Amino acid sequence: xxxxxxxxxxxNGIVSRGIxxxxxxxxxxxxxxxxxxxxxxxxxxxxxxxxxxxxxxxxHISTSIPTDEQASGNHLAVLxxxxxxxxxxxxxxxxxxxxxxxxADCPNSVKIVDALAISTKxxxxxxxxxxxxxxxxxxxxxxxxxxxxxxxxxxxxxxxxSLAPDDTLKVINSDNTDTAVLYISFLVNY
Numbered sequence: 111x112x113x114x115x116x117x118x119x120x121x122n123g124i125v126s127r128g129i130x131x132x133x134x135x136x137x138x139x140x141x142x143x144x145x146x147x148x149x150x151x152x153x154x155x156x157x158x159x160x161x162x163x164x165x166x167x168x169x170h171i172s173t174s175i176p177t178d179e180q181a182s183g184n185h186l187a188v189l190x191x192x193x194x195x196x197x198x199x200x201x202x203x204x205x206x207x208x209x210x211x212x213x214a215d216c217p218n219s220v221k222i223v224d225a226l227a228i229s230t231k232x233x234x235x236x237x238x239x240x241x242x243x244x245x246x247x248x249x250x251x252x253x254x255x256x257x258x259x260x261x262x263x264x265x266x267x268x269x270x271x272s273l274a275p276d277d278t279l280k281v282i283n284s285d286n287t288d289t290a291v292l293y294i295s296f297l298v299n300y
Contacts, residue, residue, distance in 0.1 A: 143162070144160050144162050144175070144176070145160075145161040145162070146158060146159070146161075147159045147161060159171055159172070159173055160173070160175055160176060195298060196223070196295060196296070196298070197220075197295070197296050197298050198294065198296070199294050199296070200292070200293055201281055201291070201292040201293075202291055202292075203227075203281065203283060203288065203289055203291070203292060204289055205286055205287050205288065206283060206286055207282070207283055207286040208280055208281070208282055208283065209280060209281040209283070210278070210279075210280050211279040211280060211294065212273070212277065212278055212279040213278060214243075214276055214277070215276060216273045216274065218275055218298050219272070219273070219275060219298075219299055220272070220296035220297065220299075221272045221273075221296060221297040222247060222248075222272075222273070222279075223266070223295050223296065224262070224263065224266075224294075225248060225262070225266075225294045226263070226292065226293050227251070227253060227261050227262075227291070227293075228254070228258060228260050228290055228291050229253050229254035229255070229256065229257060229259045229260075229288075229289070229290045230257065230290055230291060231257055232255065232256050233255065234254060234255055234288040234289070234290065235253075235255070235285050235287075236252075236283055236284035236287075236288045237250035237252050237253065237284045237285075238250065238253060238283050238290070238292070239263075239282050240263070240279065240280070240281060240294065241280045241282045242270060242273065242277060242278055242279060242280075243277075243278035243280060245267075245270050246270070247270045247279075248263040248266050248267070249263070249264065250284065251263055251264065253285075253288050253290055
């Protein structure tokens with residue numbers, strides 16, 4: 111294998127500027143690859159993070175070396191590109207009765223904590239709500255009737271607000287001519 115400037119090879123993989131790639135996790139019977147990242151704080155303390163993909167394509171990160179691809183570790187949220195914390199998804203309603211945000215493919219465990227809509231035209235006449243494909247998560251909220259008017263959920267069902275990986279999330283509109291941009295905020299890895 112050709113060596114590039116700044117790389118070294120330690121027999122297990124490639125080391126390049128503080129990033130290591132382990133070509134296969136030995137002893138697991140799998141050819142799982144790991145990306146090993148080192149973080150250094152202001153005092154010079156080193157923390158090693160292991161990054162890998164499981165058999166469903168989800169990215170994991172942990173400070174412990176995994177035993178196989180399904181090993182526990184935080185899923186990296188694709189929502190907003192954050193690991194844990196708060197993420198917001200933008201949903202454009204250009205005039206539809208139902209908009210699918212996640213179609214049985216919610217990328218992480220999330221808890222919906224807020225949602226708002228900014229009307230993109232004057233004359234919106236209907237309502238909107240969040241639904242998990244079966245049950246309402248929020249009560250219906252009237253769209254703003256003037257351009258750029260904001261409407262926000264006032265009630266979120268705590269028993270329905272948590273979504274698991276691969277769950278569904280939809281925006282249901284009572285009038286398929288209303289237009290708005292919606293922002294749905296989640297706690298990720300909740």
